[in-house]
Amino acid sequence: MRGWTDDPDRSPAVPGTRGPLEELAAAGIEVEVAPGVEHRHGETVHAHDHPHPHRHDRSGDHPAVGIAGAGAVGTALAVAVSRAGWPVVAVASRDAARRERVRGLVPGVRVFAEANALLDESELVILAVPDDAIAGVAGSLRLYGGQALVHTSGLLGAEALAGAMAAGTFAGSFHPLVSITADVERAVADLRGATVAIEGDEALLGLLADLAEAIGAVPARLPPGSKPAYHAAAVLAAGGLVALLDAVAELARGAGLDEQAALAVYGRLVEQTLANARALGIRAALTGPVVRGDLGTIEAHLAALAARAPGAGELYLAAARRELALAEERGALTPDRAERVRGLLAMRP
Numbered sequence: 283m284r285g286w287t288d289d290p291d292r293s294p295a296v297p298g299t300r301g302p303l304e305e306l307a308a309a310g311i312e313v314e315v316a317p318g319v320e321h322r323h324g325e326t327v328h329a330h331d332h333p334h335p336h337r338h339d340r341s342g343d344h345p346a347v348g349i350a351g352a353g354a355v356g357t358a359l360a361v362a363v364s365r366a367g368w369p370v371v372a373v374a375s376r377d378a379a380r381r382e383r384v385r386g387l388v389p390g391v392r393v394f395a396e397a398n399a400l401l402d403e404s405e406l407v408i409l410a411v412p413d414d415a416i417a418g419v420a421g422s423l424r425l426y427g428g429q430a431l432v433h434t435s436g437l438l439g440a441e442a443l444a445g446a447m448a449a450g451t452f453a454g455s456f457h458p459l460v461s462i463t464a465d466v467e468r469a470v471a472d473l474r475g476a477t478v479a480i481e482g483d484e485a486l487l488g489l490l491a492d493l494a495e496a497i498g499a500v501p502a503r504l505p506p507g508s509k510p511a512y513h514a515a516a517v518l519a520a521g522g523l524v525a526l527l528d529a530v531a532e533l534a535r536g537a538g539l540d541e542q543a544a545l546a547v548y549g550r551l552v553e554q555t556l557a558n559a560r561a562l563g564i565r566a567a568l569t570g571p572v573v574r575g576d577l578g579t580i581e582a583h584l585a586a587l588a589a590r591a592p593g594a595g596e597l598y599l600a601a602a603r604r605e606l607a608l609a610e611e612r613g614a615l616t617p618d619r620a621e622r623v624r625g626l627l628a629m630r631p
């Protein structure tokens with residue numbers, strides 16, 4: 283059994299919030315900022331009111347990390363955390379081939395078939411298993427005092443780990459806002475600069491913030507209860523964008539462009555629009571027939587959708603209704619023109 287807070291004086295400090303605050307605020311997420319953050323480096327306590335990254339210099343400052351689940355996130359974190367100089371001492375995977383893969387990727391790691399075996403090796407255990415499996419796996423574990431357990435779900439809070447907790451243990455969540463696939467090197471690179479949402483026991487958050495910074499990410503502390511909204515925004519930004527691109531490609535096919543050509547042509551427009559939104563704000567970045575109140579153009583689009591890409595119609599209409607709301611907020615349309623656009627959008631393509 284290992285515990286990273288055996289010495290009560292070494293309990294981690296309450297962290298600061300060092301997220302890309304403007305971007306989170308733009309996404310409607312309120313993040314907590316804690317000025318005057320206290321960090322402990324070795325035995326010395328430092329009070330900081332600045333957002334620079336903190337790293338412990340001595341390897342003895344880092345807890346021994348164990349990871350359960352050698353899927354996309356578990357493997358990427360094992361590699362990223364190990365390369366950051368934190369000791370990844372053990373990984374549990376039920377699959378022999380994945381255990382071998384991890385052994386080849388993480389120097390010095392021990393691999394186990396059972397998550398329970400991690401508890402004899404690790405001070406901080408990361409559960410990188412599907413959301414639906416988190417409570418069950420946690421229920422099969424029993425932490426020792428001083429140990430910490432976190433999961434990587436974007437949706438769930440630390441309470442999902444209740445089954446594993448005992449007196450003097452710490453629970454949290456550590457969610458990288460990155461689309462992580464089986465391509466480990468790409469995932470490790472993408473973690474750099476990404477936001478990692480942390481929440482859970484107050485005493486654990488400083489350590490989780492340090493871990494996020496160690497892998498090159500930016501920790502953001504979310505208010506309690508905000509994770510479902512935070513995660514829904516992430517799903518809309520990633521999966522939602524893919525769905526939008528698919529609809530764009532469907533329409534582009536009607537104009538004779540294959541998928542690659544559609545991505546080349548419209549991808550540039552997507553990037554330019556994102557840059558505009560970043561520079562000017564979302565509302566000011568809106569262009570197109572809805573904000574101009576161009577009824578004839580919208581009518582022609584609806585006809586083209588019906589004729590050539592009926593599968594994209596619903597998404598076009600949903601987006602256009604949201605655009606109309608933005609245009610009205612911007613004061614871009616007279617009430618009469620806005621009503622006429624609304625009437626058109628109420629029709630099916």
Ligand SMILES: NC(=O)c1ccc[n+]([C@@H]2O[C@H](COP(=O)([O-])OP(=O)(O)OC[C@H]3O[C@@H](n4cnc5c(N)ncnc54)[C@H](OP(=O)(O)O)[C@@H]3O)[C@@H](O)[C@H]2O)c1
Pocket residue numbers: 350351352353354355356374375376377380410411412413415419434435436457458459460461462463
């Ligand atoms: N992928 C992403 O983009 C991403 C990003 C941020 C956060 N997350 C979160 O990270 C967590 C893991 O996601 P992932 O994408 O890494 O999933 P994944 O690739 O499917 O890997 C999950 C791993 O969990 C283990 N596992 C699966 N079912 C299990 C069960 N019933 N009991 C115990 N272990 C089980 C398996 O590992 P072994 O077979 O090796 O034991 C599996 O490889 C989820 O909470 C997810 O929401 C994912």
